Amino acid sequence: MTVLSLIILLPIVNALAILLGAPARKSALIAAWTQLALTLFAVFGYNRAAGGVQFESSWNVAAEWGMSLKLGADGLSLVMLLLTALVTVAAIHVTPRIEKREGLFYACVLLIDAGAAGAFASFDLFFFYAFHELALIPTFLLIGIWGHGQRHAAAWRITVYLAIGSIILLVGLAKLYLAQNVALLHGHRTFDMVVMAKTPGLIPAAAQGGIYIWLLVGFGVLISLVPFHSWAPGAYASAPTPAAMLHAGVLKKFGLYGLLRVAVPLLPEGAKQWAHLLLLLLVLNILYIGLVTIAQKRLDMMLGYSSVMHMGYVFLGIAAGNAVGLSGAAMLMLAHGLSIAALFAMAGYLRQSSPTLAFTDFGGIAKKAPFLGYAFGMAAFASIGLPGFANFASEIMVFFGAFGSTPRPGTLSFSAIQVAVICGLWGVVIGAVYMLRAYRQMFMGENSGTAQVAEPSCCFRWAIIILLVALLIGGVWPRSYLSFIQPSVEALIGK
Amino acid sequence: MDTAKLFPWFILLNPLIAAVLILVATRKNHSTSAIISTLSAFFGLAAAACAWSLPEVHSAVLWIDFGKALQIPLGVKLDHLAKTMLLVVTGIGFLVHLYSTVYMEHDESKARFFGHLSLFMFSMLGIVLADNFAMMFIFWELVGVSSYLLIGHWFTRDAAGKAANKAFIMNRLGDFGFMLGILMLWASAGTVTFDGLNSDAAKAALTHSPHYLSAAIFFIFCGAVGKSAQFPLHTWLPDAMEGPTPVSALIHAATMVAAGVYMLARVAFLLNMESCHCAGMIIAWIGAITSILAALMATQQDDIKRVLAYSTLSQLGYMVMAAGLAPNPEGGPAMFHLWTHAFFKALLFLGAGAVIHALHHEQDIWKMGGLSKTMRVTTATFAIGTLALTGCPGLAGFFSKDTILLAAYEHNKILFGTALCTAFLTAFYMTRLFAVAFLGKPRSEAAHHGHDCPRRMTWPLVILAFLSIFAAYGAVPHWFGVEHHEGAFVPALAILAFLAGTGVAFLLYNGVEKEPLSLSLFRNKFYFDEIYGAIVAGTQDVLAFIAAGIDTVISGIVRATGVVTVGLGYALRLFQVGNVQAYAFIFGLGVVALIYFLVFR
Numbered sequence A: 001m002t003v004l005s006l007i008i009l010l011p012i013v014n015a016l017a018i019l020l021g022a023p024a025r026k027s028a029l030i031a032a033w034t035q036l037a038l039t040l041f042a043v044f045g046y047n048r049a050a051g052g053v054q055f056e057s058s059w060n061v062a063a064e065w066g067m068s069l070k071l072g073a074d075g076l077s078l079v080m081l082l083l084t085a086l087v088t089v090a091a092i093h094v095t096p097r098i099e100k101r102e103g104l105f106y107a108c109v110l111l112i113d114a115g116a117a118g119a120f121a122s123f124d125l126f127f128f129y130a131f132h133e134l135a136l137i138p139t140f141l142l143i144g145i146w147g148h149g150q151r152h153a154a155a156w157r158i159t160v161y162l163a164i165g166s167i168i169l170l171v172g173l174a175k176l177y178l179a180q181n182v183a184l185l186h187g188h189r190t191f192d193m194v195v196m197a198k199t200p201g202l203i204p205a206a207a208q209g210g211i212y213i214w215l216l217v218g219f220g221v222l223i224s225l226v227p228f229h230s231w232a233p234g235a236y237a238s239a240p241t242p243a244a245m246l247h248a249g250v251l252k253k254f255g256l257y258g259l260l261r262v263a264v265p266l267l268p269e270g271a272k273q274w275a276h277l278l279l280l281l282l283v284l285n286i287l288y289i290g291l292v293t294i295a296q297k298r299l300d301m302m303l304g305y306s307s308v309m310h311m312g313y314v315f316l317g318i319a320a321g322n323a324v325g326l327s328g329a330a331m332l333m334l335a336h337g338l339s340i341a342a343l344f345a346m347a348g349y350l351r352q353s354s355p356t357l358a359f360t361d362f363g364g365i366a367k368k369a370p371f372l373g374y375a376f377g378m379a380a381f382a383s384i385g386l387p388g389f390a391n392f393a394s395e396i397m398v399f400f401g402a403f404g405s406t407p408r409p410g411t412l413s414f415s416a417i418q419v420a421v422i423c424g425l426w427g428v429v430i431g432a433v434y435m436l437r438a439y440r441q442m443f444m445g446e447n448s449g450t451a452q453v454a455e456p457s458c459c460f461r462w463a464i465i466i467l468l469v470a471l472l473i474g475g476v477w478p479r480s481y482l483s484f485i486q487p488s489v490e491a492l493i494g495k
Numbered sequence B: 001m002d003t004a005k006l007f008p009w010f011i012l013l014n015p016l017i018a019a020v021l022i023l024v025a026t027r028k029n030h031s032t033s034a035i036i037s038t039l040s041a042f043f044g045l046a047a048a049a050c051a052w053s054l055p056e057v058h059s060a061v062l063w064i065d066f067g068k069a070l071q072i073p074l075g076v077k078l079d080h081l082a083k084t085m086l087l088v089v090t091g092i093g094f095l096v097h098l099y100s101t102v103y104m105e106h107d108e109s110k111a112r113f114f115g116h117l118s119l120f121m122f123s124m125l126g127i128v129l130a131d132n133f134a135m136m137f138i139f140w141e142l143v144g145v146s147s148y149l150l151i152g153h154w155f156t157r158d159a160a161g162k163a164a165n166k167a168f169i170m171n172r173l174g175d176f177g178f179m180l181g182i183l184m185l186w187a188s189a190g191t192v193t194f195d196g197l198n199s200d201a202a203k204a205a206l207t208h209s210p211h212y213l214s215a216a217i218f219f220i221f222c223g224a225v226g227k228s229a230q231f232p233l234h235t236w237l238p239d240a241m242e243g244p245t246p247v248s249a250l251i252h253a254a255t256m257v258a259a260g261v262y263m264l265a266r267v268a269f270l271l272n273m274e275s276c277h278c279a280g281m282i283i284a285w286i287g288a289i290t291s292i293l294a295a296l297m298a299t300q301q302d303d304i305k306r307v308l309a310y311s312t313l314s315q316l317g318y319m320v321m322a323a324g325l326a327p328n329p330e331g332g333p334a335m336f337h338l339w340t341h342a343f344f345k346a347l348l349f350l351g352a353g354a355v356i357h358a359l360h361h362e363q364d365i366w367k368m369g370g371l372s373k374t375m376r377v378t379t380a381t382f383a384i385g386t387l388a389l390t391g392c393p394g395l396a397g398f399f400s401k402d403t404i405l406l407a408a409y410e411h412n413k414i415l416f417g418t419a420l421c422t423a424f425l426t427a428f429y430m431t432r433l434f435a436v437a438f439l440g441k442p443r444s445e446a447a448h449h450g451h452d453c454p455r456r457m458t459w460p461l462v463i464l465a466f467l468s469i470f471a472a473y474g475a476v477p478h479w480f481g482v483e484h485h486e487g488a489f490v491p492a493l494a495i496l497a498f499l500a501g502t503g504v505a506f507l508l509y510n511g512v513e514k515e516p517l518s519l520s521l522f523r524n525k526f527y528f529d530e531i532y533g534a535i536v537a538g539t540q541d542v543l544a545f546i547a548a549g550i551d552t553v554i555s556g557i558v559r560a561t562g563v564v565t566v567g568l569g570y571a572l573r574l575f576q577v578g579n580v581q582a583y584a585f586i587f588g589l590g591v592v593a594l595i596y597f598l599v600f601r
Helices: A003-019 A024-045 A075-094 A102-121 A125-146 A151-179 A193-198 A205-223 A232-238 A241-251 A253-266 A268-273 A275-294 A299-320 A323-351 A370-383 A390-403 A416-443 A458-476 A479-492 B003-024 B030-053 B080-103 B110-129 B133-151 B158-189 B200-207 B210-227 B236-242 B245-254 B256-266 B268-273 B278-298 B304-325 B332-358 B376-390 B396-411 B413-438 B455-470 B489-509 B525-560 B563-574 B579-600
Strands: A054-062 A067-073 B057-065 B071-078
Touching: A003 A024, A003 A054, A003 A067, A003 A075, A003 A102, A024 A075, A024 A102, A067 A075, A067 A102, A067 A125, A067 A193, A075 A102, A075 A241, A075 A253, A075 A323, A075 A458, A075 A479, A102 A125, A102 A241, A102 A253, A125 A151, A125 A193, A125 A241, A125 A253, A151 A205, A151 A232, A151 A253, A193 A253, A205 A253, A205 A268, A205 A275, A205 A299, A232 A241, A232 A299, A241 A253, A241 A299, A241 A323, A253 A268, A253 A299, A253 A323, A253 A479, A268 A275, A275 A299, A275 A416, A275 B525, A299 A323, A299 A390, A299 A416, A323 A370, A323 A390, A323 A458, A323 A479, A370 A390, A370 A416, A370 A458, A390 A416, A390 A458, A390 B057, A390 B133, A390 B158, A416 B158, A458 A479, A479 B057, B003 B030, B003 B057, B003 B071, B003 B110, B030 B080, B030 B110, B071 B080, B071 B110, B071 B133, B080 B110, B080 B245, B080 B256, B080 B332, B080 B455, B110 B133, B110 B245, B110 B256, B133 B158, B133 B210, B133 B236, B133 B245, B133 B256, B158 B200, B158 B210, B158 B236, B200 B210, B200 B268, B210 B256, B210 B268, B210 B278, B236 B245, B236 B304, B245 B256, B245 B304, B245 B332, B256 B268, B256 B304, B256 B332, B268 B278, B268 B304, B278 B304, B278 B413, B278 B525, B304 B332, B304 B396, B304 B413, B332 B376, B332 B396, B332 B455, B376 B396, B376 B413, B376 B455, B376 B489, B396 B413, B396 B455, B396 B489, B413 B489
Parallel strands: none
Antiparallel strands: A054 A067, B057 B071
16 A cells, blocks of 8 residues: 555545544544645655656556556646645635535545545546546535535536536547557557656657647646636536635646646647647636636636636646746646635635625625735735745746747747737736735725625634645745656656 | 855845734734834844945845756845945835834734835845846835735725725736846846846847847836836826825835836846947936926825825936936936935925824825924924925935936936926925925914924934935945036026926915915826726726626527537436436446447547
């Protein structure tokens, strides 16, 4: 048993125990904290000098297909596992009293956690995909059973949408598997991602474009790449707090992680072929969705759209294709996950005072609840890229990486990706507009709203503080995360 | 690392420690928080004074390191330029802290105020000590956020929240250009450090394409336009007066808004690289336009702080003009004027604060009057500040303004004419302010009961008044690389402008009861706020509305094209299954597809 299999098994076992009658919240908390401890153990136990994939373990499933349950972790996976564990701890802490079927609720939360951790720790293409699917099902259940507003419609929409995305992705992954140049693999195809990454020229250049677009659309649906984004804001608005936190914070990163892990190293030619489409879509993600976000009148919808918008920056880092941009993208996945989880947690808390979360229902919260004022302000400023938080450090790497990915300029003219960077910089202004507007309406001013907000409990506060501290660490000293991310990314692109 | 290298880090981190301590630990204990913050400001001043005699110190660690691809250091550089700016920031910072202990005495969020004030000091010192563009940008934004927090200190007031947002967003607008400029310089020269950009290799790369360099400098300058509130991003500064008055003195008069000028001095070497001097001329013109527009607006304001705010805009315009005309790595006339201006403008703001404090938050100068009889120390120091600002011969402001006028005279006669007009207007509006507020008869109940404030408030006034007189004597001009000039023509014209402005205003305003002039264009600040409001409403909000509409349509289409999904839904309902089973079905389909691909192809 490696530490990774424990990290994945622990929440599953606890979920089963809860379903069999163990005290729900307590078991979930124990599982989450133990998992965080195990993850930290793995993070500190990882030999950074040696690098590469460590904690490997493998169970043969279908040898003739080259399929096995292969677990492992490099720096990139570890950072994603850390994100999973942190957000899970916070999500369970901020969960309010569950009135109906408490056991099933916490079991679902733990299963999302297990699925996400499994996907990030899998180095077998099939299980990488399957673990994510495992995490999606409880997400739908959480929205459908414990959601707000039009929860049935929202649950149904996200189910169909993500299922279609998953199928497209599956086709893409199958095509990838079938396109493998078997001559380089001793005659056998393989699902083993470590082997695949170590075999240069595995996918013939001519076939890459056709595979890449399937992966881009498939992962793109899961990440809410424009125009496949319309499931996201509504689903987050309807989802119960932990589901919104875990999906927007962690699970959505699966798609980005997949692009980094699969598409970037294996399909460089395909990426070049579709580079302009990707740039166009990511600029839409930033500017178009940014404008849509400005027009929102409710906190949950605004956060949902802002989360869609910020995916554009991660895509920009991926589009850069160099170590700087990709590392920035990877760290932004972590940073965005932490900040959006904190924001959704506090939005969920505010929902107890006003079910619609309309801005006009609130006013002067910072006066009545100073902690909430500070914490929300910090998370909001983090998400709009204020220096001091990991989001800024990541975005600056994305910008530098993308801007420098074309040859040095001779004259005053910008390449397509540099124009995308300029659009991205403008998005930073847009972010400030919608976040500060919302903050002023809800937290500043006199107590004019109808909603009465009290200071949250101590337990809630610590959950938020944990997320914020993780953000501050990355913002003040980015190398604390980069020392894990950077070598893995450099290995991915063969540097 | 030897101790000398640790010294600038101590200067930088000292206020951060105070801020964290206050915000985390002593939030509820107001007087302790004030003491911690003020002590840290005092340590800062002491350290800055010690630093004066130290040799140049440079120390850096790599913050982000991708080898040749990208290196962003976190470095502090204590050179001559930084040392002078350090004296301004910590000196005025300490006096403002001292003053605030009284001014904010009865504020219910005093601890928060001092915490944020220390946070500001940290951010500002970061800009001063930064050895590279990326670090300067980091602290640039942090200064923006601490300014946001302090403008919004009384956030329950609607106007304060709005002003804070406006300031932050306007600054972000400038930072958009700043970051782009940094990226452009880096893409060309491969480094973000000031020393690196100043090297021969970088110079060869940068001057290779003159237009590229000019554009990059222009974008960098956009950052200064935002932070130093230059036209067309100037509208946030007057609104920032919603913050407590000590904040206006420290941040929105002496230090933060001067950061743009300091940055221009830091990048003077880039301006000197420019062969066509295009960016330099744009900078000079923006500065000149700001200085005269703001001076015109100042002539018709009634709020004592707003007059001073527009005056600050105008003086910053002077400095920016000088920075564009005569770029000088030692600072030149721009930094020289920044130096003197910091003292007399902080003095004027703190004096205004004393008046506001004594008059129970009355800020309308037409409800003051006759304060010279009841507030003697305040009046005397305010008069000195006014004379220094208006360019009365012999005071600090005269000398520094003279160097700017001289630079304009040497380079461009139209700019010189504009600057001279501004000098006249400055004398005019400041005399108007002084005559209306301090002379004549009291025009309100509150004005009858004016009184000088406690010593902790008047001492800073006296010290600043002393500096406003003597801060330009001796070796001081040489600190900024400013040469003494023999010619008498320019000083004579400057004195003439001073006399004319003062005289006209005195004749117009001495002893009057209400505004004798009414110029609605100036009073309404050339309608900039209205125009910008219309632009934002007409573009951003309309676009946002349209985009949101499109997005609703897209989601609608998606739902409509859910023919498949609807069909699927009906099919599933036939089997009376719920969402999970439906999903399992689709997942199953996926597995079937996978098997199909694997086995049959």
